[in-house]
Amino acid sequence: MMIASMQGVVKRYGSNIVLDYVDLAIDEGEIIGLLGPNGAGKTTLIQTLTGMIPFEKGQVTLFGDVKAPFSNKNKEKIGLVTQEITIFEELTAKENLQFFAGVYGLKGEEKKNSVQEALEFVGLSDRANKMPKKFSGGMKRRLNIACALTHRPRFIIMDEPTVGIDPQSRNYILEAVKKLREEGTTILYTTHYMEEVQAIASRVVIMDQGQIIKEGTVDELIKTIQHEEKVKIDVTDAGQIPLNKLESVTGVKQVNVDGNQIMIISEANSGNLDRILSLIKAHAGVLGIQADKPNLEDVFLTLTGKQLRDKVGEE
Numbered sequence: 444m445m446i447a448s449m450q451g452v453v454k455r456y457g458s459n460i461v462l463d464y465v466d467l468a469i470d471e472g473e474i475i476g477l478l479g480p481n482g483a484g485k486t487t488l489i490q491t492l493t494g495m496i497p498f499e500k501g502q503v504t505l506f507g508d509v510k511a512p513f514s515n516k517n518k519e520k521i522g523l524v525t526q527e528i529t530i531f532e533e534l535t536a537k538e539n540l541q542f543f544a545g546v547y548g549l550k551g552e553e554k555k556n557s558v559q560e561a562l563e564f565v566g567l568s569d570r571a572n573k574m575p576k577k578f579s580g581g582m583k584r585r586l587n588i589a590c591a592l593t594h595r596p597r598f599i600i601m602d603e604p605t606v607g608i609d610p611q612s613r614n615y616i617l618e619a620v621k622k623l624r625e626e627g628t629t630i631l632y633t634t635h636y637m638e639e640v641q642a643i644a645s646r647v648v649i650m651d652q653g654q655i656i657k658e659g660t661v662d663e664l665i666k667t668i669q670h671e672e673k674v675k676i677d678v679t680d681a682g683q684i685p686l687n688k689l690e691s692v693t694g695v696k697q698v699n700v701d702g703n704q705i706m707i708i709s710e711a712n713s714g715n716l717d718r719i720l721s722l723i724k725a726h727a728g729v730l731g732i733q734a735d736k737p738n739l740e741d742v743f744l745t746l747t748g749k750q751l752r753d754k755v756g757e758e
């Protein structure tokens with residue numbers, strides 16, 4: 444079943460085209476990792492998809508509703524974790540959850556249970572009666588996520604939930620996403636961290652300058668840039684190995700030696716590793732093998748010529 448979609452959506456702020464004919468279809472059960480640098484239009488895409496802001500052209504659907512404003516019934520199927528943390532600092536964690544559960548019309552026993560479960564889900568049960576003003580950034584974020592879950596939404600949207608938080612909170616969040624995924628929840632998740640997307644996304648959507656420039660599974664995207672394979676082999680005595688023989692193995696393009704490490708670049712899918720290893724083993728011992736696989740960061744770099752995020756000023 445289709446959960447949400449955008450067709451030819453254009454959104455402008457003044458002369459700035461922030462969404463430039465965006466097409467996107469999200470099916471039930473998908474975990475979509477939306478990747479893009481600062482200002483790519485990720486938050487604007489989310490705001491458009493959820494009917495929070497108007498747009499100039501195109502069409503958006505949400506649970507079959509064709510046009511914003513969407514029905515309340517359908518809006519309530521969404522759990523939105525916005526980029527800015529929205530919780531009440533002067534209410535306890537539990538009171539925050541009770542408030543949001545109340546907004547979604549939960550009452551009595553159901554409300555009590557869902558608040559309890561949401562606290563457990565993000566690992567904050569032991570802080571239920573504490574005020575978030577004393578929480579770390581990561582704990583505030585976890586509470587913020589819990590607030591979006593009490594009504595058990597079918598579609599969860601998280602806008603950069605892991606920026607600038609401690610590794611423990613980050614793990615809690617990623618584990619929570621995995622549990623939600625197992626329960627069949629559909630998730631749209633934006634991030635600058637490609638490791639997260641590689642760990643949890645069933646499909647990756649890459650955005651740059653208001654356009655979706657590529658989408659597919661992590662493997663599909665990596666295959667599009669995989670022209671060669673690189674393998675590094677640590678050996679006992681590189682000097683004993685006849686390099687010209689290595690160079691003539693089928694598929695091998697280049698052989699470099701650095702101390703006792705041999706680096707071999709081959710054409711993609713050469714399947715020549717066995718041959719290379721037996722050649723080396725005839726002359727020296729093999730201590731270790733490392734294959735350098737391209738990752739999503741390389742895909743992004745190849746597509747846009749840019750790093751996914753500025754390395755400066757971030758962890």
Ligand SMILES: Nc1ncnc2c1ncn2[C@@H]1O[C@H](COP(=O)(O)OP(=O)(O)OP(=O)(O)O)[C@@H](O)[C@H]1O
Nearest residue numbers: 456459461479480481482483484485486487488526
């Ligand atoms: N309310 C607004 N008024 C004017 N311009 C806006 C507004 N919101 C966003 N923009 C502009 O739209 C572009 C896309 O912004 P958006 O916040 O969607 O990017 P993003 O991909 O979410 O970036 P980030 O990773 O920094 O969160 C930017 O150029 C931004 O300056």
Ligand SMILES: [Mg+2]
Nearest residue numbers: 485486526602
């Ligand atoms: Mg944003």
